Amino acid sequence: MPFTLTMPKLSPTMEEGTIVKWCKKVGDKVAPDDVIMEIATDKATVEHTALDGGFLRKILVETGHSATVNQAIAIFTEKADESIEGYVPEGDVVKKEVPVSGQTATPAVGTEAPVKTALAEARFTLEAPLENYTFTSPLGEKEDRLKASPLAKKIAKEQGLNLSTVKGTGAAGTITSKDLKGAQKEGLVVFGARDKPKHAPGSYEKVALTPMRKTIGKRLQEAKTFIPHFYTEMAVSVDELARLREELKGGGINLTFNDFVLKAAAIALREHKTLNSAYDEGFVAFFQTIDICVAVNIEGGLITPIIRNADFKNIGEISVEVKELAMRAREGRLAPHEYKGGSFTVSNLGMYGVSSFTAIINPPQAAILAIGGVLDVPVIKEGVVVPGKVMNLVLSADHRVVDGAAAAQFLKSVKELLERPSLLIIH
Numbered sequence: 001m002p003f004t005l006t007m008p009k010l011s012p013t014m015e016e017g018t019i020v021k022w023c024k025k026v027g028d029k030v031a032p033d034d035v036i037m038e039i040a041t042d043k044a045t046v047e048h049t050a051l052d053g054g055f056l057r058k059i060l061v062e063t064g065h066s067a068t069v070n071q072a073i074a075i076f077t078e079k080a081d082e083s084i085e086g087y088v089p090e091g092d093v094v095k096k097e098v099p100v101s102g103q104t105a106t107p108a109v110g111t112e113a114p115v116k117t118a119l120a121e122a123r124f125t126l127e128a129p130l131e132n133y134t135f136t137s138p139l140g141e142k143e144d145r146l147k148a149s150p151l152a153k154k155i156a157k158e159q160g161l162n163l164s165t166v167k168g169t170g171a172a173g174t175i176t177s178k179d180l181k182g183a184q185k186e187g188l189v190v191f192g193a194r195d196k197p198k199h200a201p202g203s204y205e206k207v208a209l210t211p212m213r214k215t216i217g218k219r220l221q222e223a224k225t226f227i228p229h230f231y232t233e234m235a236v237s238v239d240e241l242a243r244l245r246e247e248l249k250g251g252g253i254n255l256t257f258n259d260f261v262l263k264a265a266a267i268a269l270r271e272h273k274t275l276n277s278a279y280d281e282g283f284v285a286f287f288q289t290i291d292i293c294v295a296v297n298i299e300g301g302l303i304t305p306i307i308r309n310a311d312f313k314n315i316g317e318i319s320v321e322v323k324e325l326a327m328r329a330r331e332g333r334l335a336p337h338e339y340k341g342g343s344f345t346v347s348n349l350g351m352y353g354v355s356s357f358t359a360i361i362n363p364p365q366a367a368i369l370a371i372g373g374v375l376d377v378p379v380i381k382e383g384v385v386v387p388g389k390v391m392n393l394v395l396s397a398d399h400r401v402v403d404g405a406a407a408a409q410f411l412k413s414v415k416e417l418l419e420r421p422s423l424l425i426i427h
Helices: 118-124 138-145 150-159 177-182 211-226 239-250 257-271 315-330 404-419 422-426
Strands: 002-006 016-022 035-040 045-049 054-059 066-068 072-077 229-237 277-280 283-286 292-294 296-298 301-303 344-348 367-381 384-398
Touching: 002 150, 150 177, 211 301, 229 404, 239 257, 239 384, 239 404, 257 292, 257 315, 257 344, 257 367, 257 404, 257 422, 292 315, 296 315, 367 404, 384 404, 404 422
Parallel strands: 292 344, 344 367
Antiparallel strands: 002 072, 016 035, 016 066, 035 045, 054 072, 229 384, 277 283, 296 301, 367 384
């Protein structure tokens, strides 16, 4: 029975090897543990020994030539007089399949093209379309790591045996033909039934971007490319704020943490006018009204309805308006003037369990405030560790307009207001 010898993987980083010397010639009998050849890898030149006995019938890669890992390099048979007429060598290569005809057949030079891995494709074809990428499968990787002799692989394939169900007794745990006595049949369910994958490894589906998604992508790519972002972060103690919310809730007034942040930002923007501005080709445009955009997640994208003149509205008015705008945004009923414009943006992902994040500026505005969730953390008060509640604020600012000190002072004002929340009620 003919079987194929493929290029072994002799080091973790080896991708191909060069045949330095064949220690056996065509027709020789090869016993287990006989040295077959010397291979130059990316690490060293090493001897490779046979795992199973047989007769060397055909050398496919001559001395001085290279082959990729798992590429066919020779044909063996179990008996000396077995024919290899019509036998097609096995191996992980993309090649023209030319049947072997007797012992005079030679493989066409240059017909073999190694299969590129996903990593190799990513390195050298970054500008290529998705179709040119080869995706590897976790199942495939596991199979590649399984060491088995060529004859063991041949027998397992013909008899439908699962190599992963046996333990190899050969060198470095390699499975040999004698190990196959206890192998189980392919497809045998051992630990319970499970569905098979519906798609081949690397399958994907292309879905066209919606006009909204295209606009979001274009604007944010331009913002991140052309606006020199810098980030300032500050932790805020919200113990008092949490207590106030519970008291108000008990009286039938339901305010969110976001409502308080919007009100605090509106008041702070009055004092720190640089944050309520925009860069305009060599000029700074200072907005004369404080119109805060609120990032709202909707199906297919994101939209930012605006609380106009936010600094003139009490926290109850802000809360009602935000809820109404968010509802109509998700229903697709916002008028253009309700989402176009704005002088500053607040984005909150705290409701999803996010502790902190950095947001991309909404051009032409000069800044955006990112709000994380309320975290229960240990804090030190008067030298004693006690439980506390903390909210993380991260300000993204345009360095063409805003300096670090101005960003820090703005955050400090917001922090002071949130840590003394009763001030936000009376404004």
